[in-house]
Amino acid sequence: VRDFPALIRSDPGYGPFLLVQMLTTVSRMAVPFYAIYATSSTGLSGAVLGLLALAYLGADTVSNLLWGYLGDRTGFRLVLLISLITWIGATAILLVLHSPVAIFLAFFGLGASQSGYMMATQTMILEFGNREEMPMRIAISSSAEGITSSISPILGGLVADAFGYPAVFGISIGFLVIGLVALVLLVK
Secondary structure, eight states: OOOOHHHHHHHHTTTHHHHHHHHHGGGGEEEEEHHHHHHHHHOOOHHHHHHHHHHHHHEEEEEEHHHHHHHHHHHHHHHHHHHHHHHHHHHHHHHHHOSSSHHHHHHHHHHHHHHHHHHHHHHHHGSSSSSEEEEEEEHOOOOOOOEEEEEEEHHHHHHHHOOHHHHHHHHHHHHHHHHHHHHHHHHO
16 A cells, blocks of 8 residues: 555556546446436336336447447547546436436436446556556556445435435536546546
């Protein structure tokens, strides 16, 4: 653990990448509330909720092929960029539009974007630093993401209790936008 700060500083691109990873992980605070919000704001039935789960998981599965192809051809920074934009858009659709078709598209976008995010972050970490330090960089990123993803849903629940689901989604979008800006400006 004492080596973490030096390791983060050893590659000028890794620190900003880790920042983007943590910012976007905080935005996962909204994930547990997507389905609850979709059913409570529209009165959709449990059967429709099953279709939303199919859209989410189906998009995850299908988009893996597209993300992998795009990443191999252009680099995974572009995959991360597109997946963050898609994640922001899908969350905004879920927040603003309440028709069954819009919610289905939002869940499809959420599944696809989170698939792209996972693929890009897991692959991009291999591009920083030297080969000998790779296991430690993976450990740092995994630890930072694990801690952040454990705390953020609890914070999301507190915000939802105090201010409602739209506030959670707004905060989530805010962290995604900050992460997107950091990705564009800082991660090379």
